[in-house]
Amino acid sequence: MTILRSETLPLNTDEDLVRLRRAVRARMQECGFSLIDQTKLVTAASELGRNALDYAGGGSARLEILNEGVRTGLRLVVEDSGPGIEDIERALTDGYTTSRGLGLGLGGARRLANEFDIRSAPGAGTRVAATRWK
Amino acid sequence: MEKIPILKLGDQLLVSIQVDMHDRLALALQDDLTARVVRDKARGVLVDISALEMVDSFIGRMLGTIAAMTRTLGAETVVVGMRPAVAITMVELGLTLRNVRTALNVDAGMELLRASMASEARPGGDDHPAQ
């Protein structure tokens, strides 16, 4: 699997989140993803990006265009050096939230992606990767 | 900061969300709408999201909050114009918008509001259960 292109965006303000959504949409359109694929990953990006903003005060998002054999994919990696997640399994269950949100973000992002990976520990920040393949 | 325009049509308010809102803007809309419902004594609110390419849990929550707040203020809210890709994604995300009434477009939304207000006007008229 090769990474054809990679770009990193900051995630520190509301506007950054909007820019992230636009960037994900634009890259996926360039790669020829279907409208549903685009909407799903853009929504996942919004959820994950907002998590970084709300819980860690900010972070960064990396967009990678992947190529594996004949298929193309877009991977979104959102990283922050915030407090980290103590119980990842619980965080992934719908409805669980430590803020005033709906608690659908993490689990929802997982359902919206073809591949999903999360690494986090208290005090060690959080790193979430979500990929959609064409 | 720019604000999302709210139009008054008789005793109904129409909001058409045309931009990809950042979170602050969404919260501002929530506040503005509630204030306008009171100020204009509105009985119905139509939120047109036909231009939205994405609805995430934040916007979903905003829509639910608007519906709940306006309801306590005596107005009914209908969300119209949801795109298929958005609807499919929301189902996957787990957003049900249970307490929000929806219609396919502005016409259908107005029809719904009219019917709802008419049934309320009837003596002993019941509240239509949310869809």
Place this chain on the structure above:
Amino acid sequence: MARHCSTRDFFRQMPFPPFPYAPKCKQVPRYKVPRYNDRDKLHRTTHGDLAMNDQFASKIAQLLAEDEKTLLEDWLREQKAGASWRPELMPEAELRRQCSEFLSLSSAAARSASLADINEAGWQAVRDFLADIARRRTAAGYTPSETASFVFSLKRPLFARLGAHYGADAAALSAEIWTATALLDRLGLYTTEVYQKARNEVIARQQEEMLELSTPVVKLWEGILALPLIGTLDSARTQVVMENLLQNIVDSGSVVAIIDITGVPTVDTLVAQHLLKAVAAARLMGAQCIISGIRPQIAQTMVHLGVAFDDVVTKATLADALVYAFRQRGLAVSDARLRA
């Protein structure tokens, strides 16, 4: 094999299973069976002498250029004697032109790029040329094997040139022959890949057309749509069909859509879930989906599998669903004869 490069050592370098996303450390490659490329590297490190390897690389490129005339004639002879010689499909002059161009493109590529990786930029011209040949030959009626043989048949002539060049140096000759055969294998297989990719595109396009033909959305009345599904539903097809239905709902402004599955013999959990998701999505949009034509066997299977259809209006027949839909729209059907 030299101890520092045993197969087991090679495999041991790669953690299994690897974590694809290890924070703060280098991206670790996924566990994979070594392909030709890696085996090539393996082979080279066994010799341990890089200088000698560089010399190997340049000899093949050299030979392709210097001995081009001899190679060309031998190669043509080889193909004419072979099983894939089809003079009725391609005149000899054209074949000669193709062989000549392949030799010159390959010698240029071999001079500038690694012989072990034909995906490098230096081989682009050769790949494009082979792709073009593959497409033309497929259109002409060659089988993919015959097309690949175009490249494979260069082996014997090339080995003969190598043999003439290295004479008694068995070790060097065997190393060169290995490099040459690996290279030509890759190039030959590339033509097969091009062929397969083209076939897949045709199949995908035909599937799309079939899908459009077999799942039309019909308007039963103002504001009432029907989607009669026929045949086996698989997960992919169901998704596409549902997306299509939702778009139709928006375009026609229909508030009721009837999904009729009378013509569907079996419904598994995955398909049932897609149906339910479509119903939920339609509701979010402001329309209502009714599912009709659920046969007793399907109903049993659904209950057995624990699929919950509680929130969804279901009817046994399309007729029942239509009656329900009319009622939802505030319509009533009356007998015209009675009014007279």
